[in-house]
Amino acid sequence: RKEYEFRGERFYLMPQFYGNGWLALTLQSVEDEAEYIVLSVNLESMDALDLPDRTFIDVNHYPDAMEFLETNNLATYSGYKRRSGFVEYPMAVLNLPLLYQHAPQIFQEANIECF
Structure with a gap:
């Protein structure tokens, strides 16, 4: 497994x-797999x-999350933000x-319906 x-x-x-059905981006601690953070918001x-x-x-709790995702080629900014409360989430x-x-098993187990 790749570490970040x-x-x-x-x-x-x-x-x-x-x-x-929307994707959540979770980081699980290498030291203690019971500890995790969620970089996304639903x-x-x-x-x-x-x-x-x-x-x-979730730039409210993790302002550096977007930079982390882009640096590691996990995601890119779409140019769109949505406001919730006082925060604009990219x-x-x-x-x-x-x-x-x-995590291929997570995707294979997902209940995805195509229309």
């Missing part, structure tokens, strides 16, 4: 899915159709082939 450095600590990238009220290649990044376009390599 974020805020001076080592993490594994563990993509997950929110209950409505701002979508509608269920995802197909496999979503975008997610909103939408990231995800590098799905690379995310898949980190």
